[in-house]
Amino acid sequence: MTLVCVDNVHKAFGDLEVLKGINLSVAQGEVVAIIGRSGSGKSTLLRCLNQLEKHDSGQITIADKKLDAASMSPKELSENVGMVFQSFNLFPHKTVGENVCLAPIVVRGEGKADVEKIAHEVLEKVGLSDKYDAYPAQLSGGQQQRVAIARALAMRPKVMLCDEVTSALDPELVGEVLRVLETLAAEGMTLILVTHEMSFARDVADRVVFMHEGRIHEEGAPGELFAAPQTAELKQFISAVL
Amino acid sequence: MGPTLDFLTLLPYVSELLKGLTTTVILTVVTTLTGLALAVVVAYMRANAQPWVRWGLGGYVELTRNTPFIVQLFFIFFGLPGLGIKIDAITAAFIAMTLNLAAYSAEILRAGISATAKGQLEAGRALGMTTLQSYRHVVLVPAFARVYPALISQSIIVMLGSAVVSQISVFDLTYAANFIQSRNFRSFEVYLLITLIYLLLAFGMRRSFMLVGKRVFAYQQGEQR
Ligand SMILES: Nc1ncnc2c1ncn2[C@@H]1O[C@H](COP(=O)(O)OP(=O)(O)O)[C@@H](O)[C@H]1O
Ligand SMILES: [Mg+2]
Numbered sequence: 282m283t284l285v286c287v288d289n290v291h292k293a294f295g296d297l298e299v300l301k302g303i304n305l306s307v308a309q310g311e312v313v314a315i316i317g318r319s320g321s322g323k324s325t326l327l328r329c330l331n332q333l334e335k336h337d338s339g340q341i342t343i344a345d346k347k348l349d350a351a352s353m354s355p356k357e358l359s360e361n362v363g364m365v366f367q368s369f370n371l372f373p374h375k376t377v378g379e380n381v382c383l384a385p386i387v388v389r390g391e392g393k394a395d396v397e398k399i400a401h402e403v404l405e406k407v408g409l410s411d412k413y414d415a416y417p418a419q420l421s422g423g424q425q426q427r428v429a430i431a432r433a434l435a436m437r438p439k440v441m442l443c444d445e446v447t448s449a450l451d452p453e454l455v456g457e458v459l460r461v462l463e464t465l466a467a468e469g470m471t472l473i474l475v476t477h478e479m480s481f482a483r484d485v486a487d488r489v490v491f492m493h494e495g496r497i498h499e500e501g502a503p504g505e506l507f508a509a510p511q512t513a514e515l516k517q518f519i520s521a522v523l
Numbered sequence: 524m525g526p527t528l529d530f531l532t533l534l535p536y537v538s539e540l541l542k543g544l545t546t547t548v549i550l551t552v553v554t555t556l557t558g559l560a561l562a563v564v565v566a567y568m569r570a571n572a573q574p575w576v577r578w579g580l581g582g583y584v585e586l587t588r589n590t591p592f593i594v595q596l597f598f599i600f601f602g603l604p605g606l607g608i609k610i611d612a613i614t615a616a617f618i619a620m621t622l623n624l625a626a627y628s629a630e631i632l633r634a635g636i637s638a639t640a641k642g643q644l645e646a647g648r649a650l651g652m653t654t655l656q657s658y659r660h661v662v663l664v665p666a667f668a669r670v671y672p673a674l675i676s677q678s679i680i681v682m683l684g685s686a687v688v689s690q691i692s693v694f695d696l697t698y699a700a701n702f703i704q705s706r707n708f709r710s711f712e713v714y715l716l717i718t719l720i721y722l723l724l725a726f727g728m729r730r731s732f733m734l735v736g737k738r739v740f741a742y743q744q745g746e747q748r
Binding site: 366384387388389 | 640642643645646648649650651652653656660661664665668740742743
C-alpha cells in the first residue's frame with residue numbers, strides 16, 4: 282500500500298530551482314534512504330514532505346490525503362508526518378519528559394497521564410527512560426538525538442523523516458542513533474531518511490534514492506544500486522563517499 | 524558651618540514616608556508585571572500580526588522611546604481629558620509606566636526572540652504547533668532568559684522614573700519627601716533618606732528578579748558538554 286506519494290513536485294527559491302519534478306512513492310513500512318551531493322535538494326524534498334517548505338507545483342499525498350495548508354491542518358499533518366533534524370532542536374528549557382509530552386498535550390489535547398505513559402514507552406524504546414527528568418543540556422549529542430526521535434514518535438506519525446540525523450554527532454555516538462532507527466525500521470515504521478551513512482543505507486534501507494541537481498537521478502534496491510550504479514553521476518558519488 | 528544633620532526631625536513624618544513608599548512599591552510591582560506582560564504581546568504581534576497592526580505598534584514603540592516619560596505622563600493625565608477621557612492621577616501613573624516599560628521591553632524581547640534558533644520554531648511546527656503555541660511553549664522562556672539582565676535594568680529604570688508621578692500629585696515616595704521638606708525645611712535629610720530608599724528598592728528589585736530567574740531558568744544550571 283502506498284503511504285506517501287510525491288507527484289511531479291517542483292520547488293524554487295527565487296531563481297534557484299531546487300526541485301525539478303520529483304516523483305516518488307513510498308509504501309507503508311518501507312525504508313527509503315535518500316543520498317546525493319550537498320545542495321542536490323535532499324533537505325528541501327524532506328521539508329516539503331512536512332510543509333516546512335511549501336512546494337510550488339505538483340502534489341504530495343499521505344495516506345491518499347493531499348498535503349497542503351488547504352487540505353490538511355498543522356495538527357493533522359503532524360499526526361501523519363514526524364521529523365527529526367540534524368541539529369536535534371530539543372527545547373532547552375524543558376526536561377526530556379516535557380519535550381516528549383508537549384506536542385501530544387498541546388496539539389492533540391490528550392490528557393497528561395496518558396501522554397506521560399506514552400512518553401515513558403517511547404523513551405524506553407530509544408533507551409533513555411532513566412533520563413526523563415534531565416534537561417537536554419545534560420545529555421550527550423547522541424542521547425539528545427534519541428530524545429528527538431522519541432519526541433517525534435510520541436505523536437504516532439505514519440511516516441518519519443530524518444534529515445542527516447547523525448551528521449552533527451561525534452563518530453562514537455553515531456551508532457546508538459542508527460541502532461534506534463534500525464529498531465524502528467524493524468518494527469515496521471515507514472522511514473524516509475537523508476543520510477551519508479552508506480553502510481546504514483545499504484543494510485537497513487529497502488530502497489535507495491540518489492538525488493542529483495533537483496531530480497531523482499537513479500533509484501533501486503541498495504544491493505544493486507551500490508554494486509552496479511547505472512549513471513556516471515552515481516558512480517562518481519559512490520566512489521567519492523566510500 | 525551649616526546646620527548639623529538631624530534625622531530625628533523626620534520622625535513626625537514616618538506615616539507620610541510609609542504611605543509614599545507603599546505607593547511607589549505597589550506602582551512598581553503592578554506596572555512591572557503589566558508592562559512585561561504587555562511587552563510579550565507587543566513583541567509577538569510585531570512579528571506576526573497584520574502589517575497595519577505591526578505598523579501601529581512600531582509607531583507606539585518609537586513614540587514612547589523617543590519622548591520624555593514626564594511628557595507621556597502629562598499627556599495621559601492632562602492631555603486626554605481634552606478628548607473627554609478623564610482618569611485620576613494614580614491610574615494615569617499606572618498607564619504611563621506600563622506603556623513605557625512595555626515599549627522598551629518589547630524591543631528588548633524582540634532581540635531575544637529573533638536570536639531564538641529558527642530550528643526551534645521549525646521543531647514546533649513539525650510537531651504541529653501553531654505559531655502562537657510555539658511562542659508560548661517553545662520560544663518565550665529561552666528568549667526571556669537571553670535578555671533577562673536587560674529586562675531587569677529596564678524595570679528598575681521605570682521604578683526610578685516613577686518619581687515623576689509626584690508631579691501629577693500621586694502620593695509616592697518623592698511626593699512624600701517634597702511634602703515633608705516643605706513642612707520641616709530639612710531637605711538634606713529627607714532627600715538623603717529617600718535616595719537611600721530608592722537605592723534599596725533598586726537592589727531589592729534586582730535581587731527578586733534574580734531569585735525568580737533562578738527558578739524559571741533553572742534549566743541553564745549545570746549545563747555541560
Ligand atoms: N530557504 C532557502 N532559501 C534559499 N535557498 C535555499 C533555501 N533552502 C535551500 N536552498 C538552496 O537550495 C539548494 C538545495 O538545498 P538542500 O535541499 O538543503 O540540499 P541538500 O540537503 O541536498 O544539501 C541549495 O543550493 C541551497 O542553498
Ligand atoms: Mg541537507
